[in-house]
Amino acid sequence: MPVSDDPLDQVLRPPPDESQEERDIRLEREAEARRISQAIDASIKAERAARRKKRIVRLLLLGQSESGKSTTLRQFQRLYTPTAFREERVLWRAVIQLNIVRSIRTILDALSTPYPNSPYASPRARARSLSRPRHPTMPSPPLPPQSHAADSHHHVSNGNGVDMHFSYGSPPHHYPPRRQDQNRDYYQDDEEDDPESDTEFTIANQSYPNSPPNFNHGSPRSDPSASSTTTLAQTPLEALKTRLLPLRHIEAMLIAKLVPPNEEEATHLGVITGGEYRNGNGHAPGSPTESHFSHHNGRLGHHRSQSYRNQEIFVRPGPGWKGGLARARVNFQSDSYEDSSPQSSNSQRPMSAGTTGLETQDEVQDVLNSCRKDMIQLWNDDGIRDILRRRKIRLEEGSGFFLDDLERVTSLKYMPTDEDVLKARLKTVGVSEYKFEMEVSAGRDSGTEWRIVDVGGSRTTWAPFFDDVDAIIFLAPISGFDQVLSEDRTVNRLEDSVLLWKAVCSSKLLANVDLVLFLNKCDILEKKLNAGVKLAKYVRSYGDRSNDLDSVSKYLRGKFSAIHREYSPNPRKFYAFCTSVTDTATTAGIIASVRDMVIRQHLKQSKLL
Numbered sequence: 001m002p003v004s005d006d007p008l009d010q011v012l013r014p015p016p017d018e019s020q021e022e023r024d025i026r027l028e029r030e031a032e033a034r035r036i037s038q039a040i041d042a043s044i045k046a047e048r049a050a051r052r053k054k055r056i057v058r059l060l061l062l063g064q065s066e067s068g069k070s071t072t073l074r075q076f077q078r079l080y081t082p083t084a085f086r087e088e089r090v091l092w093r094a095v096i097q098l099n100i101v102r103s104i105r106t107i108l109d110a111l112s113t114p115y116p117n118s119p120y121a122s123p124r125a126r127a128r129s130l131s132r133p134r135h136p137t138m139p140s141p142p143l144p145p146q147s148h149a150a151d152s153h154h155h156v157s158n159g160n161g162v163d164m165h166f167s168y169g170s171p172p173h174h175y176p177p178r179r180q181d182q183n184r185d186y187y188q189d190d191e192e193d194d195p196e197s198d199t200e201f202t203i204a205n206q207s208y209p210n211s212p213p214n215f216n217h218g219s220p221r222s223d224p225s226a227s228s229t230t231t232l233a234q235t236p237l238e239a240l241k242t243r244l245l246p247l248r249h250i251e252a253m254l255i256a257k258l259v260p261p262n263e264e265e266a267t268h269l270g271v272i273t274g275g276e277y278r279n280g281n282g283h284a285p286g287s288p289t290e291s292h293f294s295h296h297n298g299r300l301g302h303h304r305s306q307s308y309r310n311q312e313i314f315v316r317p318g319p320g321w322k323g324g325l326a327r328a329r330v331n332f333q334s335d336s337y338e339d340s341s342p343q344s345s346n347s348q349r350p351m352s353a354g355t356t357g358l359e360t361q362d363e364v365q366d367v368l369n370s371c372r373k374d375m376i377q378l379w380n381d382d383g384i385r386d387i388l389r390r391r392k393i394r395l396e397e398g399s400g401f402f403l404d405d406l407e408r409v410t411s412l413k414y415m416p417t418d419e420d421v422l423k424a425r426l427k428t429v430g431v432s433e434y435k436f437e438m439e440v441s442a443g444r445d446s447g448t449e450w451r452i453v454d455v456g457g458s459r460t461t462w463a464p465f466f467d468d469v470d471a472i473i474f475l476a477p478i479s480g481f482d483q484v485l486s487e488d489r490t491v492n493r494l495e496d497s498v499l500l501w502k503a504v505c506s507s508k509l510l511a512n513v514d515l516v517l518f519l520n521k522c523d524i525l526e527k528k529l530n531a532g533v534k535l536a537k538y539v540r541s542y543g544d545r546s547n548d549l550d551s552v553s554k555y556l557r558g559k560f561s562a563i564h565r566e567y568s569p570n571p572r573k574f575y576a577f578c579t580s581v582t583d584t585a586t587t588a589g590i591i592a593s594v595r596d597m598v599i600r601q602h603l604k605q606s607k608l609l
């Protein structure tokens with residue numbers, strides 16, 4: 001018998017002394033291996049055929065943290081998979097509860113921390129407040145461009161020979177950091193590293209160093225029976241704070257609830273040293289002092305520490321945290337429910353969520369309900385509002401703000417509305433893909449699978465992964481023109497959006513991807529402009545144009561569009577919208593246009609291929 005040189009043949013050749021029985025076993029094994037291999041080939045073929053048959057449209061959401069990416073995704077869900085969206089609404093209640101608790105904590109912390117100009121302020125804070133002018137960056141008479149070295153300054157040629165001039169009131173990355181309070185932004189928690197400035201709920205009267213709030217009228221619930229810990233020696237405010245103590249406990253409970261057991265890595269609280277004090281929900285992923293913790297590692301005691309301030313709970317997008325919540329909820333109702341049903345693998349939605357009303361009962365809601373009057377009183381007190389104003393804490397403009405709806409959202413049978421879900425704030429980290437087919441099949445959309453990729457934050461490395469997307473929705477929250485990034489307080493938010501937009505436009509990998517720009521948070525922008533905040537103070541090139549929503553949004557749209565024209569490697573489709581993605585009515589139309597546009601382009605591309 002000729003001997004083959006093929007090494008594989010040699011390996012596979014049966015042993016020379018093989019018995020008949022061994023030979024039968026070997027042949028049987030080989031036949032089985034062949035069957036498996038053929039089955040794999042067939043399944044690969046079938047998958048390929050199905051993929052060819054099925055249209056897959058991919059959309060990528062990009063934008064800085066808090067720009068509204070996940071909210072836009074929720075709008076898609078609300079519009080095109082309404083059943084799933086409705087079923088998941090109940091799961092958002094915990095997030096809303098946490099948003100409320102954090103807002104209240106922000107107020108209490110603000111009252112606990114001595115105001116920098118007060119006699120109670122720490123020496124450091126006093127020194128800072130005395131040595132610094134309040135609004136040093138407000139451009140006095142405009143300087144010639146070359147003398148603006150310390151400001152971030154961008155010259156952009158729009159390709160039409162018209163030079164654009166974009167300059168901001170905050171410095172670029174390479175200049176020495178300027179403190180937030182210098183930048184007239186929101187209150188910076190300067191006392192953060194002062195061990196004496198505590199975050200405890202129990203505080204003394206010195207919380208009101210300058211002007212005591214109108215709190216002398218007494219609380220409607222200040223009778224001793226309202227709380228066993230209330231004493232006669234306490235002022236109405238102290239008594240109220242004591243009554244709000246249970247919020248601390250439920251905050252811990254909520255965090256435990258929102259951190260599913262299998263998401264220890266993904267879900268953690270970022271610790272900020274002196275974060276932006278704009279809302280109670282904190283920021284700053286990846287900050288150097290970021291710590292990981294969940295209800296498993298027993299570090300919730302950390303809550304009481306100073307560094308707990310302004311942390312924001314964040315989760316990896318996708319069904320993970322929802323699955324955890326759904327399981328917790330089901331277990332809470334009855335141990336006989338087992339969430340091992342096929343539904344748990346189907347995006348882990350709760351079974352019959354929100355249909356009986358019973359599942360709306362939980363301990364956290366009970367506590368919120370019992371603290372309702374005190375929270376309302378705290379938020380509506382003129383003196384406290386005044387303190388918040390002076391500290392530039394603008395909760396109502398921030399994310400996850402529900403204090404104006406306390407009566408409703410703390411009721412025992414509270415079920416989040418669509419609007420509540422869109423307003424809730426839960427930060428996302430990482431990259432995830434949400435796959436769906438439109439429930440409401442819209443003609444040529446039928447059979448199309450949509451995949452929307454939500455990229456948490458803006459600093460994730462996204463470009464290498466998404467060269468096959470059909471379109472990008474880029475969110476630029478233009479209301480942030482007078483704010484700085486929480487991740488890097490030396491960078492103006494609008495400036496950051498512009499830089500990111502340039503990076504997206506100029507990316508060669510994304511050169512053939514159509515771009516949709518959402519100039520977002522126009523509702524907040526309008527309120528700001530109406531309140532007298534001038535865009536020209538932050539974007540000097542705006543000059544003396546009118547400070548109204550229409551002019552400002554047109555101007556910024558022009559800038560973004562010019563950047564697109566200049567930086568895009570190839571010509572491509574570009575659409576821009578002024579949006580408030582929390583607004584269901586206006587956003588529905590915009591999303592429908594985006595969907596039509598994306599589908600049209602997708603079909604065109606498929607024909608070309």
Ligand SMILES: Nc1nc2c(ncn2[C@@H]2O[C@H](COP(=O)(O)OP(=O)(O)OP(=O)(O)O)[C@@H](O)[C@H]2O)c(=O)[nH]1
Pocket residue numbers: 063064065066067068069070071072398399400401422423424425426427428429455456457458520521522523524579580581582583
């Ligand atoms: N008023 C208002 N709030 C908005 C708008 N868009 C988003 N928000 C709110 O802003 C907060 C942040 O929005 P998200 O969608 O979580 O932001 P994101 O881009 O996903 O942020 P990361 O997950 O940190 O990357 C949420 O509480 C939203 O409800 C808007 O147009 N107007």
Ligand SMILES: [Mg+2]
Pocket residue numbers: 069070071426427428454455456457
């Ligand atoms: Mg998000």
